Amino acid sequence: MSEYIDQNRDSVSVGVVKKKVFTFAAPPDEMMLESGAKLGPITIAYETYGKLNADKSNVILVAHALTGDAHVAGYYSEDDTKPGWWDIMVGPGKGIDTDKYFIICSNILGSCMGTTGPSSINPDTGKPYGLKFPVVTIGDMVNVQKALVDHLGIEKILSVIGGSVGGMQVLEWCIRYPDMVVSGIPLATTMRHSALAIAFNEVARQSIVADPNWNNGDYYSGEKPALGLSVARMIGHITYLSDESMRMKFGRRLQDKEVFSFNFDADFQVESYLRHQGAKFVERFDANSFLYITKAADYFDLQQQYGGTSVAAFSKTKAKFLVASFTSDWLYPTYQSKKMVKAMKKNGLDVSFCEIDAEWGHDAFLLPSERLTKLQKGFLERVYNER
Amino acid sequence: MSEYIDQNRDSVSVGVVKKKVFTFAAPPDEMMLESGAKLGPITIAYETYGKLNADKSNVILVAHALTGDAHVAGYYSEDDTKPGWWDIMVGPGKGIDTDKYFIICSNILGSCMGTTGPSSINPDTGKPYGLKFPVVTIGDMVNVQKALVDHLGIEKILSVIGGSVGGMQVLEWCIRYPDMVVSGIPLATTMRHSALAIAFNEVARQSIVADPNWNNGDYYSGEKPALGLSVARMIGHITYLSDESMRMKFGRRLQDKEVFSFNFDADFQVESYLRHQGAKFVERFDANSFLYITKAADYFDLQQQYGGTSVAAFSKTKAKFLVASFTSDWLYPTYQSKKMVKAMKKNGLDVSFCEIDAEWGHDAFLLPSERLTKLQKGFLERVYNER
Numbered sequence: 001m002s003e004y005i006d007q008n009r010d011s012v013s014v015g016v017v018k019k020k021v022f023t024f025a026a027p028p029d030e031m032m033l034e035s036g037a038k039l040g041p042i043t044i045a046y047e048t049y050g051k052l053n054a055d056k057s058n059v060i061l062v063a064h065a066l067t068g069d070a071h072v073a074g075y076y077s078e079d080d081t082k083p084g085w086w087d088i089m090v091g092p093g094k095g096i097d098t099d100k101y102f103i104i105c106s107n108i109l110g111s112c113m114g115t116t117g118p119s120s121i122n123p124d125t126g127k128p129y130g131l132k133f134p135v136v137t138i139g140d141m142v143n144v145q146k147a148l149v150d151h152l153g154i155e156k157i158l159s160v161i162g163g164s165v166g167g168m169q170v171l172e173w174c175i176r177y178p179d180m181v182v183s184g185i186p187l188a189t190t191m192r193h194s195a196l197a198i199a200f201n202e203v204a205r206q207s208i209v210a211d212p213n214w215n216n217g218d219y220y221s222g223e224k225p226a227l228g229l230s231v232a233r234m235i236g237h238i239t240y241l242s243d244e245s246m247r248m249k250f251g252r253r254l255q256d257k258e259v260f261s262f263n264f265d266a267d268f269q270v271e272s273y274l275r276h277q278g279a280k281f282v283e284r285f286d287a288n289s290f291l292y293i294t295k296a297a298d299y300f301d302l303q304q305q306y307g308g309t310s311v312a313a314f315s316k317t318k319a320k321f322l323v324a325s326f327t328s329d330w331l332y333p334t335y336q337s338k339k340m341v342k343a344m345k346k347n348g349l350d351v352s353f354c355e356i357d358a359e360w361g362h363d364a365f366l367l368p369s370e371r372l373t374k375l376q377k378g379f380l381e382r383v384y385n386e387r
Numbered sequence: 388m389s390e391y392i393d394q395n396r397d398s399v400s401v402g403v404v405k406k407k408v409f410t411f412a413a414p415p416d417e418m419m420l421e422s423g424a425k426l427g428p429i430t431i432a433y434e435t436y437g438k439l440n441a442d443k444s445n446v447i448l449v450a451h452a453l454t455g456d457a458h459v460a461g462y463y464s465e466d467d468t469k470p471g472w473w474d475i476m477v478g479p480g481k482g483i484d485t486d487k488y489f490i491i492c493s494n495i496l497g498s499c500m501g502t503t504g505p506s507s508i509n510p511d512t513g514k515p516y517g518l519k520f521p522v523v524t525i526g527d528m529v530n531v532q533k534a535l536v537d538h539l540g541i542e543k544i545l546s547v548i549g550g551s552v553g554g555m556q557v558l559e560w561c562i563r564y565p566d567m568v569v570s571g572i573p574l575a576t577t578m579r580h581s582a583l584a585i586a587f588n589e590v591a592r593q594s595i596v597a598d599p600n601w602n603n604g605d606y607y608s609g610e611k612p613a614l615g616l617s618v619a620r621m622i623g624h625i626t627y628l629s630d631e632s633m634r635m636k637f638g639r640r641l642q643d644k645e646v647f648s649f650n651f652d653a654d655f656q657v658e659s660y661l662r663h664q665g666a667k668f669v670e671r672f673d674a675n676s677f678l679y680i681t682k683a684a685d686y687f688d689l690q691q692q693y694g695g696t697s698v699a700a701f702s703k704t705k706a707k708f709l710v711a712s713f714t715s716d717w718l719y720p721t722y723q724s725k726k727m728v729k730a731m732k733k734n735g736l737d738v739s740f741c742e743i744d745a746e747w748g749h750d751a752f753l754l755p756s757e758r759l760t761k762l763q764k765g766f767l768e769r770v771y772n773e774r
Binding site for chain 2: 035036037131134135192194195196199202206207209210211212227228230231234235238241242243246247249250251252260262263266267270271274275278298301304330333
């Protein structure tokens, strides 16, 4: 899609894009999951940007994080004012340049944005799966993406790029399909989910499960567990920010008042912000999907899964890597990226690493960063030229 | 009380102690709160250890944290196996030596461990206050303690000591009653509650409020909001630990299993631990008290309350200070203690500061630390000798 500038939207963009779907693994050819369970049919929602070149050597796969979707860039209509979640990075001339590359992003397995998940219809019952949906892993998500890529007739991926849970998918891609992936850019992520990260996910899950409307996952025909999911999102939001960013963004400023209320209203802007984030989230996200995807993240442990050490995990990988962490990210702190880089290097892999100075916490990978833009752009050019 | 060694309990202890109560502010002499509301009668539960000396110069006031109580040290009976919450620090020959000092600890206003709070009977209705209980502040808590100290005929306090929310009380004491307090030991605390700390408290409160059993605070004759309070406690627990301490304590170890369950049971030890902590907490603590005390902590801001700057806040204080922070405490990080120390020093106060190397996060102030024990012991000896 050619360059598109909309003055109202005030940004260079890929313009109007469309969500597509691909369905596979229909019975009796269900997909085998890592748990041993079978799942099918599976629908995968995806979007593409830019043009596939003649030798199909310009393919980039973007993997989204926990609550993201396939809509990385552009708008769904001329009137749409909300761009895709990484529009600042993906577009004409941007860090991931749609003038040069063919970019694919798909919604992850277990989510609720078009790809099969717990809110999808269970063909066995004609009703939403709920907790009958099998627990999936990051590896399962990647295998579903692989089916899509195969379907699109693509044999080589120039780069798999993603942050957070998206970064986990990047790592799985590079390990599972070493002959297919030329490079990977795992951002703000980890090789193994830490006890701290598991703890936050577990508390968020418990908050959902504690909501009587959750009803053991069976709520699609009634009231949704909105309050529980809202608290879960609030917990998540704290972990995406940082002490410093919250001090700068909110400090102790009061919300629409001059003095304390001396009741349990939201006195502080930070309270008001969190309540708003929680309330907004329940309109767009499914509580069960939140349970499944956080569980997949908690299970993520390359070391345990591939040979017992982090070095062994990367032993079959051939990809070149650009690894980036962010100084104020305390969910997946820099030391975890450094450990990853060390394991890659011990395998003789071509690895660039950068710790980006950023005060915005884990969220930093999604925010405008000239540094990250330049790093990705340069890295992609290099791997494209070296291909 | 003389030295007491119980072989079963395997520790030097103050031995068997008793909780006492003092009631004051009966109508029409209610206490005026900072909010402008009046409250009375007020009962304060307290314990004392050691002996008051002839010139009443050996009084130490220990202030407890969020969910603590008056039971700092010793046991309630010969068979009791659970010592007070700071028994490692308070006892014969210990950091706060009951052979030398007369120690008082009282349960804070708004709590549920014997001092008047939202679960107490509202004399106007004959039923528990619930949300009719006025929102209280750290200053109000200190004023209630002052009434107790007056009642005990004590005019001078050698030291006020406390960590976390207890540390806030220490600071309020030194500012409010400069002629009464010889020294203060604020541990793992802050002069003003940060946006991050408010955020965690707010999410915990929202978790309680989301529980339908909470019923707008009116649940004392029915089901308690156990699930909501449990999640609130789990959130708190994460903030008391640290990335490092959780990695050491739990890592990614599984609980009673060898492989993942592929369901939503607690797979990891850290999940199991948090669930256990949550469940245990609801047996001993009142959900409304949790709301009130966290709100008091969120309101805590010496700078805003006393003259607009942190330096102004300490301008009337005469106390000598020992300030201690802990390296892995990310709830009240060291930079906040340093700012406090700077403000004290700018007022020409006698301040000792120590950042204690500890991996256990915010909780470190409650855990055995030879460093902290020696520091407190030495500091108390000095201020006692210099009195």
